[in-house]
């Protein structure tokens with residue numbers, strides 16, 4: 001192609017490709033369309049259902065242009081109005097999410113400016129923001145300055161990073177895998193077992209430690225298991241404690257488990273994905289010992305009320321983390337002299353990634369910490385308020401919760417499991433408030449998990465009213 005032909009072709013291509021560069025007038029119009037949509041969505045949150053038992057359709061990509069208005073309409077019907085409305089305060093199942101408004105602004109700015117938040121040399125500012133969020137987490141969880149950490153997409157990926165560090169520090173590989181033992185609570189989140197499999201430790205020995213009546217790890221049982229394993233020539237490798245289990249919101253006895261881990265030179269991992277941020281509340285005492293963990297995961301997209309897509313991991317031993325994640329290449333040479341710990345890419349499997357730091361940093365700077373703490377305290381009280389009301393209706397309740405999750409069941413005289421399951425189905429079919437179920441101590445139970453920042457006393461009242469109505473149908 002000569003230059004003339006080339007220029008002609010470029011002009012031709014530009015006609016189409018420049019459609020990706022939205023002019024100012026259209027940008028403003030789109031922004032106003034989206035703002036109106038967002039306003040409408042937020043305004044209706046209190047009155048719409050929390051759950052729609054419906055399957056979506058018409059979402060396939062057809063290469064036929066559609067307008068933003070048309071697409072928002074499609075989004076509303078096929079995404080917002082199917083499944084769980086996770087932005088709603090009436091989402092009280094699983095672990096509720098949330099999504100404070102200011103984070104949407106942070107995500108917008110991050111998308112517009114698109115800094116490379118993985119390598120310090122490429123964006124010293126963005127990586128510093130990521131690292132300042134990590135520093136704040138270190139302070140909050142009393143981790144030493146020398147520890148390292150990064151923001152991940154969520155608790156599951158954080159667990160992968162932590163377990164990989166544990167594996168490499170303890171050199172759990174090859175023929176040793178089958179001789180190493182991991183100690184888990186029966187109430188551990190399934191992301192732990194999943195992470196072990198993904199990082200090549202499928203053949204490791206897993207021991208489930210028995211729990212007391214409050215669903216906490218029995219430290220005596222833990223120690224007995226460890227001693228038995230040692231006597232059998234096995235190697236105790238890691239113990240996973242949870243600070244806020246998914247099913248019951250229970251905090252394991254962290255300080256005692258820390259002592260045992262130290263005595264037997266094991267890696268001590270704490271999963272605080274759901275419960276971690278309650279350390280800032282009146283429940284602080286229950287977290288004693290968390291600072292002794294070798295690794296810790298926390299989910300800002302749970303306890304900081306940030307929309308989905310940001311988890312965090314802290315690890316004390318930086319060498320262990322760098323061992324698996326630090327790698328350089330010729331095309332990275334311009335950044336090679338930078339201090340490695342300033343670049344999130346050296347702490348995480350990710351290189352190019354979303355600038356997550358901004359979506360934590362901006363709301364923390366704009367709101368301050370106090371409203372977050374107040375919101376967490378409020379959730380703790382609301383679960384008690386809920387339990388009081390259900391007790392009055394004749395429900396049996398799980399033990400006094402450490403945090404903001406509890407469970408209940410109706411003591412039907414016959415077929416209790418079946419009837420409680422029917423009650424759950426009625427609650428789902430009603431959908432005004434979303435709750436979820438579980439099996440605890442071999443019994444079918446209904447869980448309430450209060451963590452959404454929009455959940456208020458009125459929301460709990462609505463839940464109680466709905467449960468009352470549904471119970472009536474089953475009875």
Ligand SMILES: *Cc1c(COP(=O)(O)O)cnc(C)c1O
Nearest residue numbers: 154155156189191246271273274
């Ligand atoms: C949510 C949760 C996880 C998993 O985190 P994701 O962010 O969903 O990947 C792990 N452990 C606990 C205790 C959790 O609540």
